[in-house]
Every structure is written in C-alpha cells, then in structure tokens.
Amino acid sequence: MVADLLASMAEESVPRTETGTLLGDLRANARLVRETLSDPRQGRLFKAVIAASTWDTRTAEALHRSYEIRVAEWSPCVTRAVEQGELPPDTDPAELIRAVSAPLYYRLLTTSAPLDEAAHGLSRVRSGAGGGKVAGAWFADVGDTHPMARRVSVPEMVGRRAELAVLDALLPGDTRLVLVDGDAGVGKTRLVQAFVARVGGRATVLRGGCLQFEADIPYAPFAEALPDLFGEEATGAPTGDRVAAYRRVAEAVTRAGDLVVLVLEDLHWADASTRDLLRHLHRALADADVLIVATCRSDELTADHPVATLVTELARSPRTERLHLDPLDRPGVAALARAVLDAEPAPDLVDQLVARAEGNPFFTEELLAAWPGSGDVPRTVRDIVLTRLARLSKNAQHLARLASVAGRTVPHDLLQGLGALPEDELGTALRELVDHGQLTTAGSDAYAFRHALIHESLYRDLLPGERRAATPASPGTSPTTPSWPDRDPRRVPPPSSPTTGTPRATRPARSPRRSRRLRPRSTGSRRPRRTPTTSVPWAGGGRPPNVPRGSPTTRSSSAPRRPRASPATTSARSS
Ligand SMILES: Nc1ncnc2c1ncn2[C@@H]1O[C@H](COP(=O)(O)OP(=O)(O)OP(=O)(O)O)[C@@H](O)[C@H]1O
Ligand SMILES: [Mg+2]
Structure with missing residues (x-):
C-alpha cells in the first residue's frame, strides 16, 4: 500500500517547470520539494516513510522508486544545460537533481525548523547549482574517484x-x-x-x-x-x-x-x-x-x-x-567567485568566503572548488588541499605525496625512477593529477604543483617513512636511478645530513595560519x-x-x- 501510495504521489506530483534557464528550473524544483515537505500531511508522511525504510526493505524500495520517478522527471533540465554547454559534459543530471533537494530533506529530518526558513539552504543550493563548472564536475563524480572541479583558476584577473x-x-x-x-x-x-x-x-x-x-x-x-x-x-x-x-x-x-x-x-x-x-x-x-x-x-x-x-x-x-x-575586499571576492562559478554567487556564499578565505584569492579558489563536495568547509588551506587530494585515486594521492618531496617542480624521469608505480599506472595517475588541478606541466619533461601551498600542504603531511621512500638513491649509486637534479633551480634536492648521509629533513613551509603569528x-x-x-x-x-x-x-x-x-x-x- 505504501509503495502504491508513494508511486502515485510521485507520478501525480506537479510536472517539471521549464523556466528557460537551468537556475530557474532548479529553483522551481527546490520550491516544489519545499512545498511538498512543508505540507502538514505530506511532510509527516515522508518522515514516517523514511523512518520505516531504515528497517523495512519493501518500504525502502518503494521510497527509492518514488524518488527515481521524480528525479527522472527533472533530470532533462540538467541534460539540456549540458547540451547547451552551461554545464560540463560529465555532469550527472540525476545527482545534481538529488543534491538540490538534499538540504531540504536534511532540515526536515534533523530540525523542526519550518522549511520556509530553509531559504538559507536554498540559496546555498542556488550557489552550488549555479556554479556550473564546479558543481557540475562535482556532482558528476559523487562516489567516484574523480570528484573535483577541474578549473579553479580564472583566466581574467580580478581587480588590481x-x-x-x-x-x-x-x-x-x-x-x-x-x-x-x-x-x-x-x-x-x-x-x-x-x-x-x-x-x-x-x-x-x-x-x-x-x-x-x-x-x-x-x-x-x-x-x-x-x-x-x-x-x-x-x-x-x-x-x-x-x-x-x-x-x-x-x-x-x-x-x-x-x-x-x-x-x-x-x-x-x-x-x-x-x-x-x-x-x-x-x-x-x-x-x-x-x-x-x-x-x-x-x-x-x-x-x-x-x-x-x-x-x-x-x-x-x-x-x-x-x-x-x-x-581582496568583499566585492573582489564576489567578483572572483562569480568568475569561478560562472554565475552570481549567493550573498551568504560570499559572506562565508570572506570569513574563511579572508580575501586571499588562493584560499577563495580552493574553498570554491571544495565547497560542493565537503559536508563542512575545511578551515585551513591544508585541509582543503588534503581533502581534494583524498578524492583522487589512491595512486594519484600516493604519487602527489611522493612528488612533494622533490619540490614545487618534479621531473618526469624522477617520478619514473622512484618505481612507485608501473609505467602505465604512473601515466594515468599523472593525468589525473593534472586534470584535477593538482599538478601542471612544466615544460616538456616535468610537472609542477599548481600552487606552492598545495605542495607545502602535501609535504607537511608526509610521514617520515614516506619522505624516505620518496628519496632516490644518491647520484651515481645506480645507473638506472635518476639523480635529484642539481641544476634546475625549481628542482630541489633533499640535502643530506653531514653526519649520517641520510636525507636531512627538509624545512617544511609553515602553514598560512602558523606563519601569520610570525609576522x-x-x-x-x-x-x-x-x-x-x-x-x-x-x-x-x-x-x-x-x-x-x-x-x-x-x-x-x-x-x-x-x-x-x-x-x-x-x-x-x-x-
Ligand atoms: N586578482 C586576481 N584575480 C583572479 N585570480 C587571482 C587574483 N589574484 C590571485 N589569483 C589566483 O589566486 C591564486 C594565488 O595567486 P598567486 O599565485 O599569484 O599568489 P602569490 O601571492 O604569488 O602566492 P605565493 O606567495 O604562494 O607565491 C592563483 O590561482 C591565482 O590565479
Ligand atoms: Mg607567487
């Protein structure tokens, strides 16, 4: 009975509204969900059915089916936005639709605050959904190993x-x-x-x-x-x-x-x-x-x-x-967010960016890139960097950490010589790191961390054993092992301890928070x-x-x- 009831509720629910823009459509979807959940009878019913679905498989299946009907009804607005180039091609329409209503369900289930006060959540939904490239890339990758926004820097300089x-x-x-x-x-x-x-x-x-x-x-x-x-x-x-x-x-x-x-x-x-x-x-x-x-x-x-x-x-x-x-001041942060998101950022998003990134463009970019995927926005850039890295494949994470020992720039030969990954997996992991904005190519034979702070965060996070593992033999010990380059100023050899001959711990850079105290x-x-x-x-x-x-x-x-x-x-x- 519950199954039939849910299916007919989903099928008879108001059909999709076509407003002509993706944002308009998503807003309409959020409004519909909010109205449904705010309705005294339907809201109570949903709460009861969700609770029952945790222990009754048939109720869970019925709930799942009813959601799939709604998601299928609204997904075409995202598909159209992808076709029109508003969103990246790998955007998953169903995931985006689910994410739009998720904050409303969260509020329904975790607080008794009226849902018409959930405008805060809606504006956040708006920011995330409006963040075309960012949200699109993220939503496409939920539960996958390629979850991040691919572009975080913007081609145009803000202000200055x-x-x-x-x-x-x-x-x-x-x-x-x-x-x-x-x-x-x-x-x-x-x-x-x-x-x-x-x-x-x-x-x-x-x-x-x-x-x-x-x-x-x-x-x-x-x-x-x-x-x-x-x-x-x-x-x-x-x-x-x-x-x-x-x-x-x-x-x-x-x-x-x-x-x-x-x-x-x-x-x-x-x-x-x-x-x-x-x-x-x-x-x-x-x-x-x-x-x-x-x-x-x-x-x-x-x-x-x-x-x-x-x-x-x-x-x-x-x-x-x-x-x-x-x-950057507040208008500058808003302009940067606008450029990254390709859409007008909601005022509360700008407030949070200003509060947490403090006008620092790098922090701001990183927060914007991590935003849709993080339940809680990380408080430091180090956290942001590590959170972003954690979403990549294990190989890519491993490689990025090893590479951080070499310095901001690391030659391809060096990574190859470490033998940490077989050749084909090395190529795949490097491609992933480049695609996800962790590394950029530096000339024809090297990679560089996209930003010094990414490099520093990874380096600081290394365990002593990892640091050793990433240190190749001294120059000349093996003809097949590439030596740490001694010429390119961007390639940094780990200095050896004069007494033990083992690599001396290189000086990890201070995190922005720590160094601030030293000003x-x-x-x-x-x-x-x-x-x-x-x-x-x-x-x-x-x-x-x-x-x-x-x-x-x-x-x-x-x-x-x-x-x-x-x-x-x-x-x-x-x-
Ligand atoms: N005015 C701006 N408009 C748009 N993007 C900016 C602006 N300023 C900085 N950025 C972006 O913020 C990030 C950090 O900027 P940048 O590398 O210039 O900082 P920095 O001060 O040189 O940092 P570091 O001290 O680590 O070298 C980069 O991705 C950059 O593109
Ligand atoms: Mg710089």
Whole structure:
C-alpha cells in the first residue's frame, strides 16, 4: 500500500517547470520539494516513510522508486544545460537533481525548523547549482574517484587595476627595484604575470625564482633567469672571483635588451648567495634601463629573517619602491567567485568566503572548488588541499605525496625512477593529477604543483617513512636511478645530513595560519589590511605620472619616514 501510495504521489506530483534557464528550473524544483515537505500531511508522511525504510526493505524500495520517478522527471533540465554547454559534459543530471533537494530533506529530518526558513539552504543550493563548472564536475563524480572541479583558476584577473597602473608607471623610470609583497596566495605572481603580459614588446623579461628548501644551489633565481650565463652544468656561481662574477651577471642583464624587466619570484626563500647578488645588482644597475620586480611573502618574514634585513636595507634606496598587496575586499571576492562559478554567487556564499578565505584569492579558489563536495568547509588551506587530494585515486594521492618531496617542480624521469608505480599506472595517475588541478606541466619533461601551498600542504603531511621512500638513491649509486637534479633551480634536492648521509629533513613551509603569528607587523584584523603610508615621494609630492586617482599610494624608500620596527611597507589596496 505504501509503495502504491508513494508511486502515485510521485507520478501525480506537479510536472517539471521549464523556466528557460537551468537556475530557474532548479529553483522551481527546490520550491516544489519545499512545498511538498512543508505540507502538514505530506511532510509527516515522508518522515514516517523514511523512518520505516531504515528497517523495512519493501518500504525502502518503494521510497527509492518514488524518488527515481521524480528525479527522472527533472533530470532533462540538467541534460539540456549540458547540451547547451552551461554545464560540463560529465555532469550527472540525476545527482545534481538529488543534491538540490538534499538540504531540504536534511532540515526536515534533523530540525523542526519550518522549511520556509530553509531559504538559507536554498540559496546555498542556488550557489552550488549555479556554479556550473564546479558543481557540475562535482556532482558528476559523487562516489567516484574523480570528484573535483577541474578549473579553479580564472583566466581574467580580478581587480588590481591600481596596482598594475603603479607598476606601469615605474617603467621606464628611476626605480630599479620594486618589491611586491603580501601574504602567501594573495596574488603577487598573478599581478606580476599581468604586468609582464602588458609590458609585451616594450621590454625583455627575464624570470627566475628562489628555492623553498635549504638547498645548495647558489644564485638559483639568477641561474634560472640567465641560463646562457650560468650554463647547463652550472654549479651555482659564474666562475672567477666573486666581484668579477657579479659584474658579468650585471652585464648579462643589461645586455638582454634595451629595457629589461628581471622578475625574481619568492624572495622570502632567497639564500645568502642570492641576497648578496641582488644587493650588488641593485647598486650596479643604478643607471641601467632595468627594473627588477621581486615578489616576497610578507607572512614568511620574521623580524630577524635575513631577507627582512635585506628588504630593509634595499628599501632605504631612492631606487626602490614597495608595493604591498592587500587581500581582496568583499566585492573582489564576489567578483572572483562569480568568475569561478560562472554565475552570481549567493550573498551568504560570499559572506562565508570572506570569513574563511579572508580575501586571499588562493584560499577563495580552493574553498570554491571544495565547497560542493565537503559536508563542512575545511578551515585551513591544508585541509582543503588534503581533502581534494583524498578524492583522487589512491595512486594519484600516493604519487602527489611522493612528488612533494622533490619540490614545487618534479621531473618526469624522477617520478619514473622512484618505481612507485608501473609505467602505465604512473601515466594515468599523472593525468589525473593534472586534470584535477593538482599538478601542471612544466615544460616538456616535468610537472609542477599548481600552487606552492598545495605542495607545502602535501609535504607537511608526509610521514617520515614516506619522505624516505620518496628519496632516490644518491647520484651515481645506480645507473638506472635518476639523480635529484642539481641544476634546475625549481628542482630541489633533499640535502643530506653531514653526519649520517641520510636525507636531512627538509624545512617544511609553515602553514598560512602558523606563519601569520610570525609576522613582524600587527595582524589583528581579519579584514583586508591597509598598511599606513607615511609619505608620497613622487616629484611634486603627488602621485606618479599615469597613476589614476584612487590608485594605491606608492612610496619611494627615499622618502622621509618615521622610524619603524619592521621594514617599511608601501601600501596598495584593491579588489
Ligand atoms: N586578482 C586576481 N584575480 C583572479 N585570480 C587571482 C587574483 N589574484 C590571485 N589569483 C589566483 O589566486 C591564486 C594565488 O595567486 P598567486 O599565485 O599569484 O599568489 P602569490 O601571492 O604569488 O602566492 P605565493 O606567495 O604562494 O607565491 C592563483 O590561482 C591565482 O590565479
Ligand atoms: Mg607567487
């Protein structure tokens, strides 16, 4: 009797509403479910039948069949959205329909709050369902090993117009060094990439990055930026005495073009040799048409950090500018969410993103990617990264963890040489990691973690045994085992302990939460911060030429300023 009743209720329920848009259809579906469950008689009946289905198989089957009828009725609106390209091709229509009503059933069964107060849940449903690519990819993969949104980064940069204008105005000019600083993931690299793209044919761009782990690769970013000078077999410094070598580096930079932009990424990891050479170049290139753009995580620098000392020193020069990147403000977060979701995010979704990601674009992207699949949004990026990884196949997870020991970039040969997976499984796992945004390809023979924080999270999560397992034999011990590369500054060899010869624990990066405590400056507020600016040094005391009103104020380090405990910081603010 119950079976017949449920089947006829499902069949006779109001037919699907076609509103013309996916969101409209899903909203209509959610409204119908809400009305059904809010109905005093039907709501009670559903509760009773759901309870009975937990111990009576025939009731469970009847309930299941009645849902399948409803799901089949509404699935075509999702199928149509897939056909029209609104959702990814691998979207599972039935799963999406089920997920739309799931929060309402949850409320019905777990609280006695009236369902018309479930608008909160509905708006969340709206956000998830509207999140085309994100929700689609996730829903398609429920219970599968490929559950994540494939795209988390967006092609268009959100905001930062003022900061770009500041950088534009510095080229060409008297400034030789601009330090772009801000928290991990705030968008320093993204901004510099956008600047470099705008510089276009106007300047020659050289790029190099500092290394994360303690590694005996001196001058790493310069070796990466100037491969011809440092050579394929470079051991670090150019040959000859140090002054002559420095001079050759300065000459190589100026010879690279009439106007040169030298990008040095991740200065917070600069080793002593890199710091010394940068000091030298800053002086030696005083009159050259060269702009060095260095990015630096401000949340990595403790007051006594050697790079903090370097920054303070360089900042005293009239040829240095500092550009501090604040987190995105609320409109910026909303714009980023809109771009990722391809739909207007619900206000409560934006509220939660602002509260948890604190305007950090990387955190925001990661939260958006994990959102539909997580019962509870992870509180830290590390959790997000591990949660995302846990949804991949065991092989992919294993490989990602092993790869994290090699550094941000890992050559294919190295992964192959570890012998952790047979060749065909290795290829499949790598493809999965790339498809799911954990790794990107780096050139023709290597992979890189999509973001430093993904790499760091995995590395921090390793057990000591896993770290050892991922460490290949020392170079030369086996002709078939590839050695840890010693040349590419992006590939990091695990240093050996001088006493035991076993790999010394490499320095895992601090999690964003931990490192925040180590900041030299006060960070009490969770709101996007604005560093106080003491003066504006441009000639005439105003803004630099070409910088629109309302742009971030930049401050030359030559300007008189109050004594301060930590290195002076130029402030910029943008969404
Ligand atoms: N303004 C923006 N608009 C859109 N996406 C952004 C923006 N800023 C950053 N992102 C995205 O956020 C993520 C982190 O940005 P990015 O790598 O530039 O941070 P970072 O400050 O360089 O971090 P790290 O200190 O780890 O190097 C990237 O996926 C990037 O594409
Ligand atoms: Mg960066």
